[in-house]
Amino acid sequence: MTENPQSMFSDGAAYERLMGRWSKKAGEQFLDWLAAGKGLSWLDVGCGNGAFTEEIVSRCAPASVSGIDPSEGQIAYARTRPGTRMAEFHVGDSQALPFSDGSYDAATMALVIAFVPDPAKGVAELARVLRPGGTAAAYMWDLPAMGVPLGPIYKALRDMDMPGPQPPSAEFSRREAMEALWRGAGLDEVETTVIRVPVSFDNFEDFWQSNTLPAGPHAKFVHAMPEAAREELRRRLKDSLPTAADGRIAYESVANAVTGRKRR
Ligand SMILES: C[S@@+](CC[C@H](N)C(=O)[O-])C[C@H]1O[C@@H](n2cnc3c(N)ncnc32)[C@H](O)[C@@H]1O
DSSP: OOSOHHHHHTOHHHHIIIIIHHHHHHHHHHHHHHOOOSSOEEEEETOTTSHHHHHHHHHHOOSEEEEEESOHHHHHHHTTOGGGTTOEEEEOOGGGOSSOTTOEEEEEEESOGGGOSSHHHHHHHHHHHEEEEEEEEEEEEOTTTTOSTTHHHHHHHHHTTOOOOOOTTGGGGSHHHHHHHHHHTTOEEEEEEEEEEEEEESSHHHHHHHHTSSSSHHHHHHHHSOHHHHHHHHHHHHHHSOBOTTSOEEEEEEEEEEEEEOOO
């Protein structure tokens, strides 16, 4: 391999092909489900490169939007997005938000909860910064159910006894676990839903190229595997992926979403 993995990680086009295009579809369904009113003040926790923040701006006509993420590099990128010009961005952690109590109407975590070491603390912080009656909501690929778009690769690696890197709180991407977190934070009117995103590829090589671009921890793990193991992974995937007669591969990714209201 000649690519520099560090530069590939920051390659927006690679991330878009690996994950961004599917995350956007999930984010759109999530915001449709929330059906929040217009003119609200939003906080996007774990905003990363601002992809979901951009959806809030374009779909929710917010009065204001703040994004926060621990990664300085991601925040720097978020600040350059044309679609987030009205937003303000901060570097910081969901478990200790640098905002006053009762500051926001809506606070979200988009594809974040599984990465937070203490998710209960993160949700308590979401609730704290909301005004009474405000909405705390989140969605996350169902990781234990392999619902992430790279799910077939996760499953094949697990079957090979080579599980790749796991985020610290993967279990909290389950629907019941998210509901329990929201209730545990004292939120009212808690509801959950399942978001299904159709994922498709022209053929096996399109699947393989898209999902092994080194733009995330699992794809990097696959790149670092010994050649023989990588060939075994390809063989298992070819045998197991749902493939149509014309070679097209299509399956569904699944995310869980939760919402609740701060008591008035
Ligand atoms: C999969 S990305 C999702 C980014 C963005 N929300 C989106 O939908 O495109 C997960 C994000 O969670 C952030 N993150 C990890 N640990 C966090 C924490 N303790 N508090 C807040 N964000 C965190 C990461 O920096 C990363 O940007």
